Every structure is written in C-alpha cells, then in structure tokens.
Amino acid sequence: MLPSLIENVGQRLFGACEEAGNMLVLFVECLRDCSRVAEHPHRIFVQMKSIGNDTLFIASAISLFIGMTLALYSGHALRQFQYTEALPSLVANSIVKEMAPVITALLLAGRIGAAIAAEIGTMRVNEEIDALYTLGISPIRYLAMPRFVGCVTMLPVLVVYASIVGMFGGAVIASAYFSMTWTMYFKAAFKSIDMSDVGEGLTKALLFGAIVAVVSIHRGLSTRGGAEGVGRAITSCVVTCFIWIIICDYFVTRFMM
Amino acid sequence: MTEQTPQQPTYDIESRGLRKSFGDHEVLRGVNLQVPKGMTCVLVGPSGCGKSVFLKHMVALLTPDSGEMIVLGKNIAELPPWELLALRRHVGMVFQSSALLNSLTVEENVALGLAEFKEKSPEEIRQIVNEKLALVEMANTNRLLPEELSGGMRKRVAVARTLALGPQIILFDEPTVGLDPLLSNNVDELILGLKEKVGCTNVVVTHDLITAFRVADRIGMFHEGTITALGTPEEFGSSKEPVVQEFIARNRQWKI
Numbered sequence: 001m002l003p004s005l006i007e008n009v010g011q012r013l014f015g016a017c018e019e020a021g022n023m024l025v026l027f028v029e030c031l032r033d034c035s036r037v038a039e040h041p042h043r044i045f046v047q048m049k050s051i052g053n054d055t056l057f058i059a060s061a062i063s064l065f066i067g068m069t070l071a072l073y074s075g076h077a078l079r080q081f082q083y084t085e086a087l088p089s090l091v092a093n094s095i096v097k098e099m100a101p102v103i104t105a106l107l108l109a110g111r112i113g114a115a116i117a118a119e120i121g122t123m124r125v126n127e128e129i130d131a132l133y134t135l136g137i138s139p140i141r142y143l144a145m146p147r148f149v150g151c152v153t154m155l156p157v158l159v160v161y162a163s164i165v166g167m168f169g170g171a172v173i174a175s176a177y178f179s180m181t182w183t184m185y186f187k188a189a190f191k192s193i194d195m196s197d198v199g200e201g202l203t204k205a206l207l208f209g210a211i212v213a214v215v216s217i218h219r220g221l222s223t224r225g226g227a228e229g230v231g232r233a234i235t236s237c238v239v240t241c242f243i244w245i246i247i248c249d250y251f252v253t254r255f256m257m
Numbered sequence: 258m259t260e261q262t263p264q265q266p267t268y269d270i271e272s273r274g275l276r277k278s279f280g281d282h283e284v285l286r287g288v289n290l291q292v293p294k295g296m297t298c299v300l301v302g303p304s305g306c307g308k309s310v311f312l313k314h315m316v317a318l319l320t321p322d323s324g325e326m327i328v329l330g331k332n333i334a335e336l337p338p339w340e341l342l343a344l345r346r347h348v349g350m351v352f353q354s355s356a357l358l359n360s361l362t363v364e365e366n367v368a369l370g371l372a373e374f375k376e377k378s379p380e381e382i383r384q385i386v387n388e389k390l391a392l393v394e395m396a397n398t399n400r401l402l403p404e405e406l407s408g409g410m411r412k413r414v415a416v417a418r419t420l421a422l423g424p425q426i427i428l429f430d431e432p433t434v435g436l437d438p439l440l441s442n443n444v445d446e447l448i449l450g451l452k453e454k455v456g457c458t459n460v461v462v463t464h465d466l467i468t469a470f471r472v473a474d475r476i477g478m479f480h481e482g483t484i485t486a487l488g489t490p491e492e493f494g495s496s497k498e499p500v501v502q503e504f505i506a507r508n509r510q511w512k513i
Contacts, residue, residue: 039375123358126354126356126359127352127353127354127356128356128357128358128359130313130318130350130352130356131350131352131356131357131358132369133316133317133318133342133345134316134318134345134348134349134350134419135345135346135369135370135373135418135422136342136343136345136346136370136373136374136422137342137369137370137373138338138342142373
C-alpha cells in the first residue's frame with residue numbers, strides 16, 4: 001500500500017517536473033523565434049487584433065463593475081472613519097497594481113488561452129502539426145511565436161485600458177454615493193499612483209501574458225486522444241493558467257513591495 | 258530491394274535494425290529496408306502492424322529506440338533540428354487524413370512551404386501552385402477551403418502541397434483508406450503519374466493489395482514488427498511465406 005502510494009506520488013512529481021521543463025523549453029524557443037518577428041508581421045498582427053477584439057468588451061464590463069464594487073465596499077468602510085477622501089487612492093492602487101492585471105490575465109486565460117489550446121490541439125489530433133514538420137516548417141515559429149507575442153504585447157495594453165475603466169467605475173460610485181466630484185476623484189487617484197505602481201501592474205501583465213501563452217500552446221501541442229483529448233487540453237489549460245497566475249501574483253507582489 | 262543489382266545502388270532510404278516501443282509494446286523489432294533512388298516501394302500489412310510508425314521514422318516524426326534511419330545519406334536521428342527541418346523539405350509526406358490546414362484555402366495550403374521560406378516571389382509561388390494543382394488535376398480550386406473538398410480531392414491537394422517543395426522522396430500513408438473504389442483508382446493513377454512525370458522515390462504504406470500491385474516496383478510485408486517478405490510484385494504474389502499467402506487470400510475474399 002505505502003510503496004505504491006510513494007510510487008504514485010513520485011510519478012506525479014516526476015511528471016510535473018518534466019512538464020515544467022517542457023514549458024520552460026517552449027518559452028525559450030518562443031523568445032528565440034521572436035527575433036524573426038519582422039519576417040511575417042501579418043501573423044502577429046492577426047493575433048494581436050484577435051486578442052484585442054475578443055477581450056475588449058468583456059474586459060470593459062468586468063473592470064467597470066470591479067471598480068464600482070471596490071469603491072462601494074471601501075467607501076462604506078472609510079465612511080465609518082470619516083475618511084472617504086482616501087477612496088480614490090484605495091481604488092486606484094487596488095485596480096492598477098492588483099485587480100486589473102490579475103482579472104485581465106484570468107480573462108485572457110479563459111477567452112484566448114482556451115481558444116489557443118483548442119486550435120492547436122485540434123491541429124495536433126488532425127496531424128496538421130506533423131504536416132508542418134514535414135514541410136520543413138517549425139510549428140513554434142509558425143504557430144507558437146505569433147500567439148506568444150500577441151499575448152505578451154496585448155495584455156499590458158488591456159491592463160492599462162482595464163485600469164482606466166476600473167477607475168472610471170470607482171468615480172461613478174464616488175460621485176453617486178460619497179459626494180465626490182469627478183475632478184476631485186481623478187486628481188486624488190492620479191496623485192496616489194506613481195510610475196512604480198504602473199510598472200508593477202505592467203510587469204505582472206507581461207509575466208501573466210507569457211504564462212497564458214506558454215501554457216495554452218504547450219497544452220495544445222501535447223494534445224492526444226481526438227475530440228475528447230482537445231476538451232481535456234482546454235480544461236487543463238485554463239486551470240493551470242489560473243493556478244500559475246495566482247501563485248506568480250503573490251511572488252511578484254512580495255518582490256516589488 | 259537488397260542484393261538485387263550487382264552494383265551497390267544509391268539508396269534514398271536505408272533502415273538498419275530499427276526498433277521502436279510504445280510503453281511495453283514493441284512495434285518495430287529491427288526493421289531493415291533499402292529503397293533505391295526512383296523506386297516505388299509499397300509496404301503492406303494488416304492495420305496496426307507498425308507500417309505507419311515505420312513511415313513516420315523516415316521523416317523523423319518519431320525517433321527510433323535503437324537502429325538507424327538513413328535518408329538521403331543522413332542519419333536523421335543525429336541531425337540537429339535546423340538540418341532536420343532542411344532535410345524534411347526534400348522528403349514529402351501525404352498523410353492518411355491528408356492533414357491540410359483547415360483554416361487555409363487550397364492555394365494557401367499548397368503555397369505554405371514556399372511562402373514560409375520567402376525564397377521565391379509571390380508571383381513565382383502562384384505559378385508553382387497553379388502548376389502543381391494542374392498536375393494533380395485540381396486546377397481552378399485555388400480559393401476553396403479543405404472542408405469543401407471530397408476525400409479524394411483533399412488527397413490530391415495534399416500531394417500538390419508536397420510536390421510544391423520539389424521533394425526527392427514522397428511518403429504516402431494509407432493513400433486509399435476511406436475512399437471508394439473509383440477514388441482509390443484515381444489515387445493509384447496519381448501515384449503512377451507522379452512516378453512517370455516527377456521521377457521521385459516513393460514509399461507507400463497500405464493494406465490495399467490492389468493499390469500495392471498497381472503502383473509498386475517492390476512490395477514488402479510487415480509482420481510482427483519486421484518486414485518478412487520483399488520483392489517485385491510477381492515475387493511477392495508467389496511468395497511461400499504463410500503470412501503473405503494468408504494476407505493475399507483474405508484480401509481477395511474481402512474484396513469479393
């Protein structure tokens with residue numbers, strides 16, 4: 001009983017290490033192929049456009065309501081201490097440094113990561129990836145690199161956009177419930193954040209973008225077992241991205257504190 | 258194919274003691290094969306006997322556990338990735354499922370390899386694409402998507418895509434599987450036509466003996482992870498090997 005348990009745990013650990021190693025190799029290969037971005041710019045443009053188009057509306061809605069909820073909660077708490085003037089600073093810092101990067105990254109994982117895993121996974125089970133190899137085309141250069149560049153470049157843009165929309169949501173609540181003018185709110189909000197706060201948000205965005213891209217591409221390329229396998233790859237991709245984003249968020253926050 | 262000519266021929270493909278296992282299941286048990294330049298070699302055998310696995314070793318989609326696969330004079334297991342990609346441009350493969358990229362049109366599929374390397378102008382690429390599509394009797398289908406084509410048409414486009422890179426070797430994985438007898442006949446004609454017009458070395462993996470006898474210069478039988486019989490179609494047909502006789506008899510029975 002015990003030896004088989006140890007064997008099972010050992011196998012899982014070994015599998016996890018192997019998978020992490022494969023993802024690291026994929027990350028390095030994507031970075032290496034980034035030197036060839038200029039060769040096929042339209043492929044990268046298509047990915048950037050698709051990522052932007054597919055996530056903009058949902059990012060807007062989520063950020064707006066998160067900003068509103070944050071303002072509502074913190075405003076009520078601050079009112080008890082008669083300190084509602086701290087509301088813009090609290091909302092702006094929470095949004096820029098934490099909520100916008102994490103929520104937008106989770107959204108990217110669910111919307112774009114799942115689509116990448118599904119697309120590449122379907123290509124894998126239909127032998128289209130093998131066909132690329134036989135044509136002398138590297139699937140990393142043809143499929144992975146444009147998606148990697150798309151995620152890594154578009155997530156920071158989306159995070160900046162989500163931060164602005166989130167702060168706007170906070171302003172709506174601040175003016176409606178806490179007698180604060182829009183000018184007063186935005187002045188205080190922008191005063192409370194400096195370049196290092198923006199830098200922290202953007203660092204997280206870059207890292208999370210790379211995580212979503214590498215995990216989803218890896219899951220797609222290692223898909224086995226037909227349509228069922230594609231389904232498993234998508235689920236696994238989203239769950240893995242969520243876990244890694246949350247774990248990395250803690251460490252980046254701790255490191256940049 | 259071995260020891261057929263007095264002089265040592267130039268082999269485009271040479272497999273020496275190739276072994277491959279998946280888990281505990283040993284699929285290839287020391288396969289030896291030599292395919293001279295310009296020859297069409299057909300490997301037959303029942304489904305699941307390892308023919309396609311062996312074929313995938315020829316283009317390094319799989320790597321052997323032991324033994325050597327020498328393609329165009331190079332041991333492909335020892336090649337660095339960039340040389341492997343370069344070698345693959347000389348070895349085309351037509352997949353069982355055709356493996357066309359479903360999001361691309363027929364023209365984009367055929368132009369894929371050429372466009373990626375940017376060695377030719379768009380005008381030259383278009384010319385080559387039209388020429389190869391005409392060769393496989395698929396002219397004027399440039400703007401169609403793979404989903405708009407029949408199984409036989411997809412096979413033809415897959416052949417055109419392979420031909421566009423001017424390969425020295427073409428590998429066919431079950432080219433007639435899933436096709437009705439008329440379409441199968443079309444594919445056989447296509448392979449024969451290519452042999453005549455292009456003159457490249459072909460390796461065909463199939464369990465369809467009609468195709469095998471029509472297109473082959475040499476036929477080999479895959480059995481228990483090795484090639485048990487190898488010879489001209491006449492020699493193969495009159496082989497005394499029990500597995501060959503049984504395979505031929507069952508194929509006849511099934512066809513009737």
